Structures are given as C-alpha cells and as structure tokens.
Amino acid sequence: MKEKLYTIPVNDAFDSDCECPICFMKKTLENNAVEFTMGPSYMEDDVRAETDKIGFCNYHLGKLYENKNRLGLALMLKTHMDKTIKDLEGLSAKKGKGPSLFKKNxxxxxxxxxxxxxVSSCYVCNKIDNMFNLYITTVFYLFEHDSAFIDKLKASKGFCTEHYGLLFQEADKHLSGEKAESFRKDLNKIYFDNMKRVRDDLEWFIDKFDYRYVNEPWKNSKDALPRAMTKTNSVYEKGN
Structure with a gap:
C-alpha cells in the first residue's frame, strides 16, 4: 500500500530491528515531546497555558532538565508555580464543613x-499518550490492509511483556472476530518465540561467568542483559 504520513513512524519502528518496536515508538515520541516542550514552543500562549495548568511528572521533569534549556524550564516552572499558588490560596481560604460528632468526614x-x-498530570505524558494511541490504531490498520506489514510483523523480534498485553487486549477493539484471532495467533508466536530467544541468550550470558565456559564463544549473549530489560520492563535501550 502507499504509505501515508501516520504509517511512517510505525513502519520505521518495525524496521528498527529492536526487541520491541512499540517501545521504540514510545521512546521516539518521548524524545520528540521533550524537544517540542523545550523548543521555541514554550513561549507560545497555548502551550504555556497547558504547562501552567498541569505541570510535569517527576520523570519528565528530569528529562526536561537534561535538555539543558535551563532558562526555558525556569520560565515554565515559575508561571506554573504562580498559577498553583493563586489557585491554592483561593481554595484553602474557602470554609469547609466542620467535622461530624458521630462520624469521620x-x-x-x-x-x-x-x-x-x-501531581498526577504531565504535559509531556499527555503529548506522548495522544500520539501513541494513534500509533497503536495504525498497527492494526496496517495488519488489516497491508500484507507487507504482516510479513514485517512476523519477522520482528517481538515485544516487551507490557506491549504484548496491550496489543493482545486491543485486538478486539480494532479488528473483527476472525481478524482479531488471526492477529492474536501471530502475536503469541512472535512474543513467545522471541521471549524464549532472549531468555536463552541471557542463560548463556550467565553461563559465561562460570569458569567451565570461559573459553566458549559469547554467541549472541554479550548484550543479552539490556535486551532482557527491554523484554521484561520495557526499558528501551538504543540498539536493542
């Protein structure tokens, strides 16, 4: 099929030869969201209104700090603090109901x-989640309409456990009964075959610390630990 704009990042992820293309997509979205937030956009009124209102989660605040645009981050946090102070001063001054004599309030x-x-909201998380949901929808669209994508899916290195569960769950939402079952059948084979592959690489990595195997080749186990981290905990490392 002719590639449309929204299929490009999905195909790029499945072309990346990594242990979880869904992790690849999410990490790319995160990098783009951080760069957008710390770029010239932070001076735009609509962006600033959102960052003032919802702020950032702990994790992405750390990522914004790593971006090195300290002035931009300081300006966003300052106006976010201004709004927080103003809102909470108003709310804290309101008189609430007094405690009941017979039951706890x-x-x-x-x-x-x-x-x-x-504390549970984040501007960067919101930007990632909005596009991520579109990417997941696109995975199922391509599975249904693009035979070349099915081949690419089957040739992939599988998925992390979190994203295997996500795709398994979302199949019924995006595909008809038979198509959903076909997708799950392919998904199960891809996931379990590749989990076992990385598990076996990790086992050989462990064996290599035994003196009996010191002169044996590493095979595919040298980077088994970071690849296993991707599989089990969605910790995406470039090159996995």
Whole structure:
C-alpha cells in the first residue's frame, strides 16, 4: 500500500530491528515531546497555558532538565508555580464543613483534590499518550490492509511483556472476530518465540561467568542483559 504520513513512524519502528518496536515508538515520541516542550514552543500562549495548568511528572521533569534549556524550564516552572499558588490560596481560604460528632468526614477537600490532580498530570505524558494511541490504531490498520506489514510483523523480534498485553487486549477493539484471532495467533508466536530467544541468550550470558565456559564463544549473549530489560520492563535501550 502507499504509505501515508501516520504509517511512517510505525513502519520505521518495525524496521528498527529492536526487541520491541512499540517501545521504540514510545521512546521516539518521548524524545520528540521533550524537544517540542523545550523548543521555541514554550513561549507560545497555548502551550504555556497547558504547562501552567498541569505541570510535569517527576520523570519528565528530569528529562526536561537534561535538555539543558535551563532558562526555558525556569520560565515554565515559575508561571506554573504562580498559577498553583493563586489557585491554592483561593481554595484553602474557602470554609469547609466542620467535622461530624458521630462520624469521620471522608469527603475530599478541594485543596486535596487539586493537589492530587496536579501531581498526577504531565504535559509531556499527555503529548506522548495522544500520539501513541494513534500509533497503536495504525498497527492494526496496517495488519488489516497491508500484507507487507504482516510479513514485517512476523519477522520482528517481538515485544516487551507490557506491549504484548496491550496489543493482545486491543485486538478486539480494532479488528473483527476472525481478524482479531488471526492477529492474536501471530502475536503469541512472535512474543513467545522471541521471549524464549532472549531468555536463552541471557542463560548463556550467565553461563559465561562460570569458569567451565570461559573459553566458549559469547554467541549472541554479550548484550543479552539490556535486551532482557527491554523484554521484561520495557526499558528501551538504543540498539536493542
């Protein structure tokens, strides 16, 4: 099929020869989102309104700091703090219900509701998730409409456990009954064959620390540990 714009990153991921193309997609989206956030866009009113409102999660705040645009990050955090202070001063000044004589007050206060929302929200996460969902939809679209993609899927190195579960679950949402079963059948073979491959490489990596195998070749086990980390915990390492 003729490649459309939204299929390009999905095909690129499956061409990457990595242990999980879905991890590859998500890592690419994360890099792009961090670069976008720390680029000239942080001075745009609509972007700044969002970062002021929802802020960043701990993980992505660290990624933004690593970007080295310290002035840009300082400006975003300063106006985010301005809004947080203003909002919480208003909420904390409101009088709530007094405690009941006979039962505990279990209602969440507006202050706690606000702080819960703000610590669980992230501008970068939102940007990643919006595009990631489109990419997952595209995987199923290509499976249904592009025979070359099916060959590419079957030739891949499989998926991490998290994304295997995601694709398994999402099949019914995007494909009809027979197509969904066909996808799951292929998915199961791809996942288990490649999990066992990396497991076996990891086993040989362990054996190489035994003096009895010191003179044996490493085979494909030298990078088995980071590849196993991708498979088990979605820790994407470039080149895996």
């Amino acid at each position: 279990t209602e969440t206060t507006p202050v706690k509701e606000y702080t819960d929302n703000i």
